[in-house]
Amino acid sequence: MTSKQKFTSFASVLSKNIIRRTALVFIIALVAVTIVSLIIVYNQSSQNARSSLNNSKLEIEKVLSSVSSIADAFAMSLPQFLNNDEFIEELTRDVVNRDDKIVSCAIAYEPFLHRADQEYFMVMSNQDTTGMITTEVMGSYEYDYFYQDWYQIPKLTGKSYWNEPSYSVSGTSTIASYTVPIFDIDGIFIGVFRMDLDLSWLADIADQFKPYESAITLIVSKSGTYVTHVERERILNETIYTGPIEKNDSKRLSQCIKMMSGGLGSTSYPADGRMRYVVYTSLENGWTIMGICSYNDFFSAVTTINLLLFTIAFLGLIILYISSKKIIKRLTKSITEVTYSAVNMSRGNFHARIPNTAANGEIQQLELSMKYLQNTVNEYFSLLKTATAEQERIESELAIANSIQMSFLPRKFKKNPGYDCYGAISPAKEVGGDLFYVRKELGKYLYFAVGDVSGKGVPAALFMAVTKSSFNFFKNADFHPQEIIYKINNIITENNSDGMFVTLFSARVNLETMEMDFCNGGHNPLVIVNPDGTARYLHALPNLAVGLFPDFPYEGETVQLEKGCRIIAYTDGVSEAENKQKDLYGEDRLLEFASNIPQEATAKEVVDSLFDSVHKFANGNDQNDDITIFSVNFDK
Amino acid sequence: MKRILIFILLIATSFSLSGQDKKVRFMPQWFAQAQFAGYYVAKEKGFYAAEGLDVEILHMSSTTTNNVLDYVEEGAVDIFTNELISSMIADAKVGNLVNILQTGQESGIMCVSRIPINSFVDLQGKRVGRWKTGFAEIAEFFCKDFNIEVDWVNSIQANNLFLANAIDAMLCYSYSEYISLLFAKGRIPNEYQIRFSDLGYSFPGDGLYTTKQYLESNPDVVDKFIKATKKGWSYAVANREETLDIVMKFIRENNIITNRPMQQKMLEEVLKLQTSADSKKIEYRRIDKDTFYMLNDYLMQLGYIESPVDYNTFVR
Numbered sequence: 030m031t032s033k034q035k036f037t038s039f040a041s042v043l044s045k046n047i048i049r050r051t052a053l054v055f056i057i058a059l060v061a062v063t064i065v066s067l068i069i070v071y072n073q074s075s076q077n078a079r080s081s082l083n084n085s086k087l088e089i090e091k092v093l094s095s096v097s098s099i100a101d102a103f104a105m106s107l108p109q110f111l112n113n114d115e116f117i118e119e120l121t122r123d124v125v126n127r128d129d130k131i132v133s134c135a136i137a138y139e140p141f142l143h144r145a146d147q148e149y150f151m152v153m154s155n156q157d158t159t160g161m162i163t164t165e166v167m168g169s170y171e172y173d174y175f176y177q178d179w180y181q182i183p184k185l186t187g188k189s190y191w192n193e194p195s196y197s198v199s200g201t202s203t204i205a206s207y208t209v210p211i212f213d214i215d216g217i218f219i220g221v222f223r224m225d226l227d228l229s230w231l232a233d234i235a236d237q238f239k240p241y242e243s244a245i246t247l248i249v250s251k252s253g254t255y256v257t258h259v260e261r262e263r264i265l266n267e268t269i270y271t272g273p274i275e276k277n278d279s280k281r282l283s284q285c286i287k288m289m290s291g292g293l294g295s296t297s298y299p300a301d302g303r304m305r306y307v308v309y310t311s312l313e314n315g316w317t318i319m320g321i322c323s324y325n326d327f328f329s330a331v332t333t334i335n336l337l338l339f340t341i342a343f344l345g346l347i348i349l350y351i352s353s354k355k356i357i358k359r360l361t362k363s364i365t366e367v368t369y370s371a372v373n374m375s376r377g378n379f380h381a382r383i384p385n386t387a388a389n390g391e392i393q394q395l396e397l398s399m400k401y402l403q404n405t406v407n408e409y410f411s412l413l414k415t416a417t418a419e420q421e422r423i424e425s426e427l428a429i430a431n432s433i434q435m436s437f438l439p440r441k442f443k444k445n446p447g448y449d450c451y452g453a454i455s456p457a458k459e460v461g462g463d464l465f466y467v468r469k470e471l472g473k474y475l476y477f478a479v480g481d482v483s484g485k486g487v488p489a490a491l492f493m494a495v496t497k498s499s500f501n502f503f504k505n506a507d508f509h510p511q512e513i514i515y516k517i518n519n520i521i522t523e524n525n526s527d528g529m530f531v532t533l534f535s536a537r538v539n540l541e542t543m544e545m546d547f548c549n550g551g552h553n554p555l556v557i558v559n560p561d562g563t564a565r566y567l568h569a570l571p572n573l574a575v576g577l578f579p580d581f582p583y584e585g586e587t588v589q590l591e592k593g594c595r596i597i598a599y600t601d602g603v604s605e606a607e608n609k610q611k612d613l614y615g616e617d618r619l620l621e622f623a624s625n626i627p628q629e630a631t632a633k634e635v636v637d638s639l640f641d642s643v644h645k646f647a648n649g650n651d652q653n654d655d656i657t658i659f660s661v662n663f664d665k
Numbered sequence: 666m667k668r669i670l671i672f673i674l675l676i677a678t679s680f681s682l683s684g685q686d687k688k689v690r691f692m693p694q695w696f697a698q699a700q701f702a703g704y705y706v707a708k709e710k711g712f713y714a715a716e717g718l719d720v721e722i723l724h725m726s727s728t729t730t731n732n733v734l735d736y737v738e739e740g741a742v743d744i745f746t747n748e749l750i751s752s753m754i755a756d757a758k759v760g761n762l763v764n765i766l767q768t769g770q771e772s773g774i775m776c777v778s779r780i781p782i783n784s785f786v787d788l789q790g791k792r793v794g795r796w797k798t799g800f801a802e803i804a805e806f807f808c809k810d811f812n813i814e815v816d817w818v819n820s821i822q823a824n825n826l827f828l829a830n831a832i833d834a835m836l837c838y839s840y841s842e843y844i845s846l847l848f849a850k851g852r853i854p855n856e857y858q859i860r861f862s863d864l865g866y867s868f869p870g871d872g873l874y875t876t877k878q879y880l881e882s883n884p885d886v887v888d889k890f891i892k893a894t895k896k897g898w899s900y901a902v903a904n905r906e907e908t909l910d911i912v913m914k915f916i917r918e919n920n921i922i923t924n925r926p927m928q929q930k931m932l933e934e935v936l937k938l939q940t941s942a943d944s945k946k947i948e949y950r951r952i953d954k955d956t957f958y959m960l961n962d963y964l965m966q967l968g969y970i971e972s973p974v975d976y977n978t979f980v981r
Contacts, residue, residue, distance in 0.1 A: 173797070176797045176819055176820045176821045177820075177821060178820065178821075178822065178824075178825035178826055178829075181818070181820055181826055181831060182825065182826060182829045182831045185792070185818065185826065185831035185832065186829065186830070186831050190829060192825065192829075193825050193828070195922075196920070196922075200920060251828060251829075252824075252825070252828045252849035252850075253848070253849055253850075253851070254849070263924075265922050266922055266923060266924045267848075267924045267926075268848045268849055269851075270847075270848050270849070270850075270851040271848055271924055271926050271927070273851070274847065274848060274851075274926060274930075275926035275929075282851050282852065285851055286850075286851040286852065289851070
């Protein structure tokens with residue numbers, strides 16, 4: 030956890046997760062309940078609306094039936110009174126007079142039927158707005174009723190017919206004509222009986238039984254013309270198809286065509302961004318009555334139920350959140366305490382108190398595990414402390430040993446007449462097994478030696494100390510290097526129970542003649558840099574490493590050096606230095622180095638630059654062997 | 666005396682007239698509707714007045730069985746619209762009509778059926794509604810050519826007969842009865858309708874007419890009337906909504922049962938029939954002589970006229 034992250038309690042996280050999932054379940058349940066409720070309520074509301082619509086239908090049809098039954102009965106009896114003008118006029122008056130809803134009644138004959146010289150004969154009684162009934166004989170060239178649809182339809186179909194609604198003669202009200210064909214006793218068509226029904230009562234009856242208070246009831250004729258409508262200007266002027274055709278709404282048009290095809294049904298359509306639900310049924314005269322209900326009319330119950338359910342669910346979730354958080358907090362109190370202990374431990378307090386929980390199961394397991402971990406960590410730290418102290422002691426001792434070892438070796442070099450020398454050791458560990466020795470001018474001689482004990486570390490260091498000390502036996506006498514190595518070999522071999530050995534190169538240079546006597550006890554060949562800068566390895570008999578066999582007959586050799594030459598003695602830590610690719614520094618690279626030594630370089634500069642060259646070659650790779658370099662520059 | 670009772674509705678003019686304005690009595694051949702939009706616009710926008718004409722637009726009653734020629738015969742009308750063929754028939758009788766402007770390049774006559782039809786031939790023996798006042802001659806030309814006999818049912822308007830299933834089919838104009846039927850049925854599939862122009866019977870339709878006597882005594886008035894009328898139709902093309910407003914005003918004044926969407930469709934169709942198929946522009950082409958002679962032949966063969974109508978005197 031980074032310092033920027035906000036701490037969120039386990040109880041809070043768990044509670045929120047529970048609430049999220051519970052809320053999801055509630056939402057799914059709410060959706061399911063809503064869908065089921067919508068279906069049930071839609072069916073119920075449709076049923077209610079249809080029932081109301083059916084009541085309107087019955088009331089309307091009661092009026093229509095009374096008109097049609099009167100007209101049918103009179104039309105049937107008319108042929109016997111065909112030429113009784115007085116009776117016919119009285120009849121039309123009587124029909125109009127018997128019901129306020131009947132505004133006019135007419136009887137029209139076929140041409141020349143009434144009299145041979147009278148083409149038109151139409152008797153019509155009208156009731157005006159004051160209730161006065163007037164009767165007149167009509168029909169003329171200008172009002173050629175034979176070509177009026179109210180006359181032609183029953184004539185052509187032979188059936189009674191509810192005509193399309195129209196304005197009354199006064200133009201103040203809407204009427205519908207019911208026309209009945211009149212046949213004589215031979216079944217020959219002789220005229221039409223017509224009753225005009227005022228339709229102002231229609232809207233009242235339709236509204237009286239409308240399914241919901243805010244619902245709208247409409248009645249349309251067979252041709253879709255509005256017979257009633259809340260917007261009066263639409264009555265007779267528009268049809269149910271006007272809107273869909275104007276808006277080019279094919280779907281709505283299909284719905285309207287279906288509604289007009291008769292029967293009982295329901296449908297819905299969007300209007301002004303809300304759904305409208307329509308129930309419709311056809312009347313006996315072919316007209317259609319429909320109730321248009323809003324979403325609220327149909328689904329107010331669902332809205333109420335949903336609101337209630339939502340409130341319950343919302344409050345339930347809040348209660349659930351609070352209670353679950355409390356319960357979880359109580360249950361996880363032990364975890365919290367263990368967590369604080371763990372945090373203390375992580376800050377270094379390994380003796381922090383781990384509480385004893387009263388819980389069982391996983392929490393108890395956690396507590397026990399934490400206690401076990403605490404004990405283990407404490408034990409480990411105790412051991413680590415002891416080990417660290419021991420390590421520090423060893424390191425201290427090794428540092429002292431290193432100091433002592435280094436004190437064995439020549440440390441002060443200064444320019445001497447005839448030569449300049451310098452040497453240095455870099456042990457691979459705290460102490461090493463390499464050594465070099467130089468003894469200045471015993472008479473005209475310069476003695477020096479370089480050695481490398483087998484192995485590394487403390488044993489090699491002790492062996493090196495023994496070897497180095499052995500040279501002290503010869504520091505005041507002029508021995509040939511061969512004798513020195515022979516004697517040292519016997520000294521070492523005498524007490525060498527571990528079979529260790531040391532390679533050793535010992536030389537004695539006559540500073541006057543520049544002859545160098547030397548003996549090589551299994552050591553790396555010496556590098557000689559001639560005054561002209563060319564470098565070469567000194568060929569020497571290998572003999573055998575020192576310390577292996579007593580009285581081994583080491584052979585000595587002599588070589589003539591030139592004034593102004595340099596010699597470089599070294600241990601295999603130089604030639605066998607490795608880089609990360611496991612390549613060796615090698616003798617060729619060493620010879621190349623020697624060939625490039627500047628003329629004016631001092632012995633120290635030669636030694637330092639060779640160390641530098643080896644380190645650069647190793648390129649950070651660990652030094653795996655002691656490195657010793659000793660160089661002498663002879664004056665010209 | 667039987668023709669005394671005529672219902673002429675006087676359209677009140679909305680502006681006062683100067684003493685020099687020539688009074689002109691104009692009557693369209695049908696009730697107030699978008700079919701005559703150009704004349705209403707010319708009147709309302711003052712195009713007639715600008716020509717010095719005081720035009721009265723007269724309409725026949727929606728319940729009358731008369732046609733416009735009855736009013737012409739009574740001398741109640743100076744200039745009127747009428748369909749070409751019925752005008753030729755009338756001229757053959759009285760010999761005093763002059764076509765002064767041919768507005769409709771195509772008559773728009775068609776047939777709507779209750780049974781699917783590929784051609785008018787399919788209505789052999791069926792009851793077909795037509796207008797009592799004429800306008801069915803093109804269908805009769807077809808029947809004669811194809812030896813078809815249908816049971817014609819004359820009526821003032823056949824729409825309700827058709828909707829009541831009293832007839833099997835009816836003739837109608839694409840800009841008038843057809844649109845009423847469309848708004849009464851919702852849809853009229855293509856297989857239930859056919860245009861006579863698609864059957865090869867394409868003839869000019871509505872035109873502007875006067876009598877020879879009126880033309881001889883008022884040639885300037887006729888020219889000015891034509892000029893203002895053309896301007897009215899051009900304005901109607903460019904200003905459809907305003908034109909519809911004007912049409913609806915006339916409709917309300919005449920208590921005609923209709924509505925604006927229906928009139929909008931009618932206006933579009935009427936303008937389409939005035940538009941040349943080639944130039945896609947409204948054109949007032951003089952009646953083609955060959956077409957005129959062909960109509961003469963048809964009308965004589967059907968007995969509508971006894972002698973041919975004189976093209977030179979009939980077409981100005």
